[in-house]
Amino acid sequence: MALLLYRLGKFSYRHRWLVISLWLAVLVAVGGSAAAFHGTMSNNFQIPGTETQQMLDKLKKDLPASSGGSAGIVFEAGDAGFNQAGRDAIASALAQLEKLPDVQSTVNPFTTQAALDKAPSDLAAGEQKAAAGQAELDKARATLDAGDAQVKAAEQQMTAAGVPAAQIQAQLAPQKAELLTGRQKLDDGQKQATDGAAALALAKRQLTASQGMRFVSEDGKAAIAQVQFKTSINGLTPAVRQQVQDIVHGVSSAGVTALASKEITEDVSQLFGVSEVIGIAVAAIALIVMLGTLVAAGLPLLMAIIGVAVGVGGTFALTGVIDMSSISPMLALMLGLAVGIDYSLFIVNRHRGQLLSGMDAEESVALATGTSGNAVLFAGLTVVIALAALVVPGLPFLAVMGLSAAATVAVAVVVSLTLTPAVLSLVGRKLISKRAWAKAERHNAEPDHASADRAEDQRRSSRGWGGLVTRHPVVALLAGVMLLGVLALPASQLRLALPDGGSEPVDSQAFKAYDLTRTSFGEGMTGPIVVVGTFPDGLGDQQAKAKQFDVADKLRSVDNVVAAVPVALSPDHRTAVFQVIPKDGPASASTVQVVSELRAKGSEIQQATGATIGLTGQTAGNIDVSAKLGAALPPYLAIVVGLSLILLLLVFRSIVVPLLATGGFLLSLAAAFGAVVAVYQWGWLGTVFDVANPGAVLSFLPIILIGVLFGLAMDYQVFITSGMRESFMHGENAKQAVRSGFSHASAVVTAAAIIMVSVFAGFIFSHLTMVRPLGFAMAFGVLVDAFVVRMTIVPAVMYLLGEKAWWLPRWLSRILPDVDVEGAKLQRTTAAGGAKELVH
Incomplete structure (x- = not known):
């Protein structure tokens, strides 16, 4: 794969105008399709086959006037x-x-x-x-x-x-x-x-x-x-x-x-919205600080914007034929921006370093695409697989969400591997500031500078955060695990629901309406429950009306039900509609219990009145969706964890590294869940994050967070650990390889994490309140995973284990293919002067 990407990078460099023209054509085509074929997005989270959907279908047939939303x-x-x-x-x-x-x-x-x-x-x-x-x-x-x-x-x-x-x-x-x-x-x-x-x-x-x-x-x-x-x-x-x-x-x-x-x-x-733009601005500042020039900083941003334009534009074009929730393009936008910037950054940074060391520009672009681009491909593949796996729970809106985000990430990967090399060929020496060029030229002119560089690398690797962690690995390991454990404690109280008006910003019309309704009429009036009754055949008018009140009396006997009123009766007296007003709001725990007890009351109502009942409406539907998502969470987590073990085993040819990576991912995930519960369910720091009315956590946040954080955590695992493995394979002892690999990768991973956190954090104050906890969860999850897990716990454990970290049974080593994700073989080949032979 490294060889193939090396050739792809060289082709894009040499045929830059062809590559750029093709991407412009794709942009125009996608933009035209989005303008011509887009439809209306919705937040319809109904699940086919559930009782709420069946009752809604029944109303459309028997009582069309009562089947619409209210x-x-x-x-x-x-x-x-x-x-x-x-x-x-x-x-x-x-x-x-x-x-x-x-x-x-x-x-x-x-x-x-x-x-x-x-x-x-x-x-x-x-x-x-x-x-x-x-x-x-x-x-x-x-x-x-x-x-x-x-x-x-x-x-x-x-x-x-x-x-x-x-x-x-x-x-x-x-x-x-x-x-x-x-x-x-x-x-x-x-x-x-x-x-x-x-x-x-x-x-x-x-x-x-x-x-x-x-x-x-x-x-x-x-x-x-x-x-x-x-x-x-x-x-x-x-x-x-x-x-x-x-x-x-x-x-x-x-x-x-x-x-x-x-x-x-x-x-x-x-x-x-404005907050998203601020997030991108912070990412741009991080790029400028790291890369040193506006041209170098602007290039990853440009690549990310093009990738998002194609991915989200394609998603938007499909809204005319697919029922798509508003969060689908928002999730694609968040991920497309974050990974699009990061993936291009990895290639640009590798190319920049190689140019400063004196490598030819064309060869540098090709080699950067074959090495860092290879890691980008694998990292992007993990994110795509994790997101595409959202089809497994069998929830249509979740499948659309996952596939649209996966497609956008895939586009970001392709943009990084093709358009980035083409644009780098146009940028040339402008990628690096004049001061950096002058310093590099003076350094390269010094005799035996290669030996001096190796000595300096070794000294640098023993200093900084990596040096501190490896000097005190036990302390670093215990501190990191304890920190994440404490952050994860609130996760045990996680409660899921879809948001109601109480989750809106306090100055919004929706929140004011919710608050006035709650204070003037009771919180239950903000989310009534719709009950559909099916009566026996042959009832007269008076009999049917009496039957309505018989059922209403039974419904009203349920705890925390304020009122149960018959509101409609079909002309044939077979179908009746009731409105049940709970004591509390639609996202409250007591209303969830009311829905459960109403359904349990069905058999008693049938025995006493001969009528059968079913629940529908927004409140019952939201509760059903939350329950389905909660049930789908464990198997999805098992799929993702199993997938991570297999992929990392394939990449790093080690038993310990996949277990360490997966364990770290689970720690990051638990900590992210804990932080979300503390802020959005308990209201801690509510004034900071504009959480005026704490409540249940967005029901599909956990399953999306699992998929997204898994993919991004594996990104950082690849970039951190591949450097360690490369140093180890090049002859360094295992403990020194941990320091060297960390030293080479830490700067770019730090910048990438800051960029990703900035982009996600920009959505914490989004105009769509449903997106806010998702943006917070992703930003916080990436923050702790990058800095606590990948840059603290992982190097500490790897240093303590030494050569045991790379142990692999011989029989398994013979079975597993060598994917060479860090491109070490390609580097050795090109360093030996075989680049021309590889191309030709």
Whole structure:
């Protein structure tokens, strides 16, 4: 592979304009495709085959009007409450919303609350009227009974007096006809009274079911309206979301503030913000400090931007045909920038060093591509495999996320191996400052400078961080492990969920809507649970309505359920929809328990009522996704760990190095999880990281972090340990090889880690709050993995083990191919003057 990459580097150097033209053509093609074929991104994390998806499909078939997504809009008045002008403005805004093509219906909070407030008095009046009516019926019945008695007495008297029967019947017929008519009227009245009593009973049950629900706050200062859409919330375009907000914000003219919930305000169409630019600026500064010139620093940045433009542009172009979450291109963007800069940096830095040592420019580019480029290829391959393995859990949105990020990283690798050599041929000597050139020329002119360089390398390797670690390896090892162990302690409390409005920035409309809803109506109103019931066939209207309340009573008996209200019934009386309001918010642990208990209640409900139930809606769906992701975590981790062992065994031809690398990765991972829990779940340093409302951790953060951190950790393992192995293979003793290898790789790995941490940290304050904990986790994970694991624990253990670190059974050595990832064989060949022979 090193030989192939050597030739590729030389080809790119010699045919620079062809390579550059090809990449420009690719950029134009991808850009045109993205502009022409892009679709709408969403944050739809539904999983096919789950109960929530099955119930949603059932609603689309049986009750289409209730199958779309719903969202809340909270209105806030001043201390005096809502005046008539404010109520009229809200009613007008809701009426305008109903005219939008994407809106199914709206719920006016004032008319609904008025009906709820009036219901007790209406029920009392109805019961009083029913009682009076029943009293009149009882009085009429008594009168009819008395009339019947009189007719019977008259008939007996006339019979006793010997009056003929025909004469008796003829004489009493008018009275009997009148009594029969009265009896029929009484029966009709009693039937109406019975129906009325049944309706009152249903109204009473409706009132009971609605207790705990309000649409206008008790202090009269807040009101919440519901908007039902024809499509899912995730299917709404940014234009529709903005149109809804523009309409409701029009109530400000009446002195009312309108706050739309997160479901409406969330705009996933924008990928890049100010914080991300700051992260890239910090990376650029690190490059300038390390490489010394703007040209040298700008080259890795340019390569990364081109790689990201192709990778993310291609991902964006596919949004027209693939349901893609907003975090998919964001993850591709984060990784593409970070690895794109790092991979080009490794090649540029190797080429720069070789130029300063006096090597020919063309030969230097080819050799840098064959050596550092070989390590880049393997490092990129580990990241691609780890990300592509996200298809294993079988979650569609996660698979799309992993494949899009893997494709972007693959593009970054290809850019580094082809476009970087081509651009280096154009840059020439401008890569190095005049001062550095002059110093190098003076040094190269000195006699026997090679021996002096070797002596200086040996002295330098015993100083600095590498020298300190290897002088005190036991202390360094224990300190590193203890530090990571302490950082990992909070990870045992990790709780997963998808974010709600409470995770948004405190100055955002979404958070204000969430906070006002929580304080005015209870936290459960921010995320109601939708229950779909299937009733037996053949029920009449009254029977079906009674059945609804029977089911609602059972649902309301679950702990931490504030209200359970029937909201819709299909025309055939077979499908019913209920809205269950939990006590706490949708991402809380108690709401997760409520969902679990509601499902467990299903068998009891079926036995008692004959109805079956299933849960759907955003809250239940998010909980299902989090549970599925949590279940997929252990097998995915096992796959990644197993993969790392195999790959590192192949690369380093050692038993110890793969175990050490994998153990270090697990330590870094645990520490990253612990830090995420401390900041985003417990709220530590919340003011620093803008975590105003700590809660559960993003449910797919762990599985993505495993894949990404594994790949990046193996990057640094390759660059640190390959130098040690190269020194060892060139004849140095094992302990000195650890120092030499560390000394040669530490500067570029330090710069690469700083760059990667800077890029990831730029996403900690992203406009998409879902991305923030992911950016933090990656930045922190890379930070501790690079500086604590790869640059402290690994050299300490390698130094302590000495030659045992490179032990490999002979039978296994014969089986394993020698991939020569550090390109040592290629270097020896070219150093011996065989470069021309290799090319020709």
